Amino acid sequence: MxxxxxxxxxxxxxxxxxxxxxxxxxxxxxxxxxxxxxxxxxxxxxxxxxxxxxxxxxxxxxxxxxxxxxxxxxxxxxxxxxxxxxxxxxxxxxxxxxxxxxxxxxxxxxxxxxxxxxxxxxxxxxxxxxxxxxxxxxxxxxxxxxxxxxxxxxxxxxxxxxLLKKNADAQPGDVLVLGKPLGVGILSAALKKGALDADGYARMIEVTTRLNRPGPDLAAIPGVHAMTDVTGFGLGGHALEMARGSGCDLLIDWPAVPRLAGIDALIALGHVTGASGRNWASYGAGVTLPDGFAEAERALLSDPQTSGGLMVACHPQALDQVMAAFTRHGFGDAAIIGQVGAHTATPRVILR
The missing domain is CATH 3.30.1330.10 (PurM-like, N-terminal domain)
Structure with missing residues (x-):
């Protein structure tokens, strides 16, 4: 047989x-x-x-x-x-x-x-x-x-x-909101090495198969000026695209950026994608990091986000409506992660 x-x-x-x-x-x-x-x-x-x-x-x-x-x-x-x-x-x-x-x-x-x-x-x-x-x-x-x-x-x-929302229309003083937590690339790296447990896999599938349905509702809010989704270039790369397109610095409050549960332990064990390093090599010169910023944190900043969340730049007066739109569609982990800085000839992403 x-x-x-x-x-x-x-x-x-x-x-x-x-x-x-x-x-x-x-x-x-x-x-x-x-x-x-x-x-x-x-x-x-x-x-x-x-x-x-x-x-x-x-x-x-x-x-x-x-x-x-x-x-x-x-x-x-x-x-x-x-x-x-x-x-x-x-x-x-x-x-x-x-x-x-x-x-x-x-x-x-x-x-x-x-x-x-x-x-x-x-x-x-x-x-x-x-x-x-x-x-x-x-x-x-x-x-x-x-x-x-x-x-x-x-x-x-x-x-x-x-109602069209581009990634290049952020305005000085806008608030930045991120719809999904970071860390999908790190989970995928752990999975490929057989080091991701059942709970980690469930978190990965939940976040990557959650449709970004808030998009049309967000577009209908007058105070929403710019929008993009954070995917393969990581938060750092897509934020830099928004900064350069809008001609403004983007100021990211790194401690406020949401991350998937268990990510820190996986990074400490070396579960980082090769794409994270390639991303950083491509755009790191356009990002200002705080003194003493850990290499593990930099890996998360450039971590490729398969099916990542929407990043929204909105007027502060529109913030309640933006957060309500995310919540209405089941994005309770959406978070305020920073603001748009002044117009500048050399826009950067600045972590603080």
Whole structure:
């Protein structure tokens, strides 16, 4: 009787996982430099100029199309959970612009001679479940036979251009709010080494599969000026994008930044992603750290956040409405993490 060999762990088939797969921001900037010279039609309200979360194309006076794509290699071994995380992460970019998602297309690359059809189907089922939760169909997609497993979505949404929230419109004096705690990359690093317990895994799945539904509600608050989601470049990288796009320093109160339970112990044991170091090498020169800032804390600052939270810059008078929107959608761990500083010719992220 022939025995079927057990399938390998999904994470063992990938050289990286989740948003830790992203090309380092400095390298990406070099790669995209030529694209910035292309002509920009007036209907393109948001392109690649400020590294925003999605492209936005104006359809009419009161309607614009938001378009984005995001895909990556496995961050967990459970195929259903992998699909859920990847889909949640992709749809997040639509929410980060303040838009309402309308449909998705699947992006699928799988080693079909290594993984069974049943395993691949579970990945797709996980993505489909999240799309159902978001109230959108998967209306098509594309598949290839790939050496490493890859899954994600093209996600499309709609918004009134008057409500559009970019990452580049923060104003001096704005309050900064972060919707999810940090540490997903550290949890994923521990998981890959077999050092993450059941409680840690449950925390990881809960935070990475929680859709950033507050986005459209936040966009409708007049005092909300800028928004982005904190993903592969870590809090430091996405904050620096907002600072540079807005022409203002961002002042981060580091002790106020929420972190997932158990993160400190995992960092102390050396569970840090390689992407964290690459991130810091790319943008660390644009970040000012307090004297004596620990290397472990720096690793968390640049930790890639797969399916991370929304970061909002809002007028202080809008803060109660912003926090209420997060709470209404089940984001009780949303926290005030700092403020937007003055306009400056060389914007920085300043931790204090």
């Amino acid at each position: 022939t025995q079927t060999a057990p399938e390998p762990r999904l994470t063992s088939l990938a050289h990286g996982g989740g948003c830790g797969c992203k090309i380092a921001p400095g390298v990406l900037s070099d790669l995209l430099r030529g694209s910035a010279a292309l002509p920009v039609p007036p209907q393109l309200l948001v392109g690649i100029e400020t590294s925003d979360d999605a492209a936005v194309w104006q359809l009419s006076e009161h309607q614009a199309l938001v378009a984005t794509t995001d895909f990556f290699m496995p961050v967990v071994d459970d195929p259903f959970d992998f699909g859920r995380i990847a889909a949640t992460n992709a749809i997040s970019d639509v929410y980060a612009m303040g838009a309402t998602p309308i449909l998705a297309l699947a992006v699928v690359g799988m080693p079909i001679n290594v993984l069974s059809g049943a395993t691949i189907a579970k990945v797709l089922d996980g993505g489909a479940q999240i799309c159902r939760e978001a109230g959108i169909p998967i209306a098509g997609g594309h598949t290839i036979d790939s050496v490493e497993p890859i899954y994600g979505l093209v996600a499309l949404g709609l918004i009134d251009p008057a």
